[in-house]
Amino acid sequence: MPVTEKRLADTIRVLAMDAVQAANSGHPGMPMGMADVATVLFKDYLKFDPADPQWADRDRFVLSAGHGSMLIYALLHLTGYAEPTMQDIANFRQVDSPCAGHPENFLLPGVEATTGPLGQGLAMAVGMAMAERHLNANFGDELVDHRTWVIAGDGCLMEGVNHEAIGLAGHLGLGRLNVLWDDNKITIDGAVSMSSSEDVLARYAATGWHVTACDGHDPADVRRAMDEAVADPRPSLIACRTHIGHGSPNMAGSHKVHGAPLGAAEIAETRKALDWDLPPFELPEDVKAAWLEIGQRGKAPRAQWQDRLASHSSKVEFERRMKGELPAGFSLKSYLDGLIAEPKKVATRKASEMEPHPVQGPEGRLQPRRLFRPLCLLWHSRIRHGGGDERHGAARGRDPLWRHLPHLLRLCAQRDPHVGAAAAARHLCADA
Ligand SMILES: Cc1ncc(C[n+]2csc(CCOP(=O)(O)OP(=O)(O)O)c2C)c(N)n1
Ligand SMILES: [Mg+2]
Known part of the structure; x- marks a missing residue:
């Protein structure tokens, strides 16, 4: 029965x-x-x-x-x-x-x-x-x-x-x-x-x-x-x-x-x-x-999916993303330089604006205020899900200090506005 x-x-x-x-x-x-x-x-x-x-x-x-x-x-x-x-x-x-x-x-x-x-x-x-x-x-x-x-x-x-x-x-x-x-x-x-x-x-x-x-x-x-x-x-x-x-x-x-x-x-x-x-x-x-x-x-269904992946033209890129690996040639230093180039200080609120839109793809932008409070959970869960873009990868691949880098930069820049985030980044990125 x-x-x-x-x-x-x-x-x-x-x-x-x-x-x-x-x-x-x-x-x-x-x-x-x-x-x-x-x-x-x-x-x-x-x-x-x-x-x-x-x-x-x-x-x-x-x-x-x-x-x-x-x-x-x-x-x-x-x-x-x-x-x-x-x-x-x-x-x-x-x-x-x-x-x-x-x-x-x-x-x-x-x-x-x-x-x-x-x-x-x-x-x-x-x-x-x-x-x-x-x-x-x-x-x-x-x-x-x-x-x-x-x-x-x-x-x-x-x-x-x-x-x-x-x-x-x-x-x-x-x-x-x-x-x-x-x-x-x-x-x-x-x-x-x-x-x-x-x-x-x-x-x-x-x-x-x-x-x-x-x-x-x-x-x-x-x-x-x-x-x-x-x-x-x-x-x-x-x-x-x-x-x-x-x-x-x-x-x-x-x-x-x-x-x-x-x-x-x-x-x-x-x-x-x-x-x-x-x-x-x-x-x-x-x-x-x-x-x-x-x-x-x-x-x-998993076996069928694996067959589809094996013959898919984007297999390598898909697997890289899911592993959270950085793209070949990705430089954390250049990425951070880009973050802090303009405006001089990147507030966390501003950083959230750089998040790619989930549906439109990387060129779309989220409205920052909309997301400010649940942002940590949304970012964290996107890392947990796997397959984010290089910023998620950068956050995951590094030791815990690196995950907080944008926030550390912002704090450094606030503490000493004359030095600004760029100098702090140079210091922190010496080995990047
Ligand atoms: C943010 C938060 N506040 C309080 C608690 C403590 N807490 C755990 S379960 C619970 C009651 C939840 O009620 P419900 O979701 O209806 O669960 P049920 O009694 O039906 O199992 C509370 C207050 C918690 N876990 N998280
Ligand atoms: Mg209940």
Whole structure:
């Protein structure tokens, strides 16, 4: 008998509640609530291949609600990524486990963005969706044809950084950005209605987004909403109506499952309700096999993509960009000389103006004020995505001091306007 979607999702629920219980800390409610939506996403929509987490044309999946980290750890493990292992999951939140309390991109391949500060992942996903369109404008659909999927909670949507980033996404028409909102109407200390009566869908619609809603525990309805989102040329927000801690008979729907273990008694009740009798961190063979099969879905598309790349006229340039390598003959000194030649001092605000437009290509320019505050997240995520132009490469390839070079130059120039940025640059670039 085929494993049902509910059973696939219950696997995530059980892993999340058991890992949080073992650590005696963490957030079981969100992974349990979004398990059905995430199952549909990974089973039928997300383009990924666990055998190659760096595949350039993979869809990007960003868990903006980073407190629900057990959701992504369960998904990566179940679909066949080399890490995390089941032992890593059993060691959730322990010092040597890559399964940190909140996901870190440098600990696990498959974690596209470090998240935890609410709203941050969503803003970074906007940067990734911009990077995708920028690369697509340069290399075409054959090489660049992927989407950015986000799971965000009520808290992510409240944060100021979210307002700024979604405004830009709507303005640019980033239609390959799809946000799955865990619309559970609960946050850390009670109902959302205690502090907000905002019509979130209306706000997104007002910034040029496509918005829709679904029952987040009904896979068919989730698919209907995702199909709508994929078909719409605008960025999409799907309000997934869910119960936090879904599956727990006595605690679902309560803020008490937001950030605390369910406790041994409620875990036993939940196991009974889900008809799950195996001990923690042991999975039924049929469930394991069904999840691994889902992880194989991207194998053939990746092989086809690699064939296309192998015979593509821009292969060398594409690979250079994705590796973040500098173009042959690129001189950091000349680049910096260009930056500071005119005007004499380059303010960070001014530097942001030099960012190439994501859709029009290098000749277009962004309006600097529009982007000033979420700029760090947008730039960082474009580096995380890969394939930026030489300035992203220059920032990535150098040691940490070099990343801050434009800011250091500006500070030097401000401190001593007579010397100016040029002299500071000469000093700093002596070995460039
Ligand atoms: C910027 C920021 N402020 C506060 C927190 C602390 N915090 C973590 S989760 C959370 C509540 C989030 O509520 P929601 O997104 O609805 O998550 P849910 O309770 O539904 O899992 C808060 C306040 C944080 N992580 N980041
Ligand atoms: Mg919530």
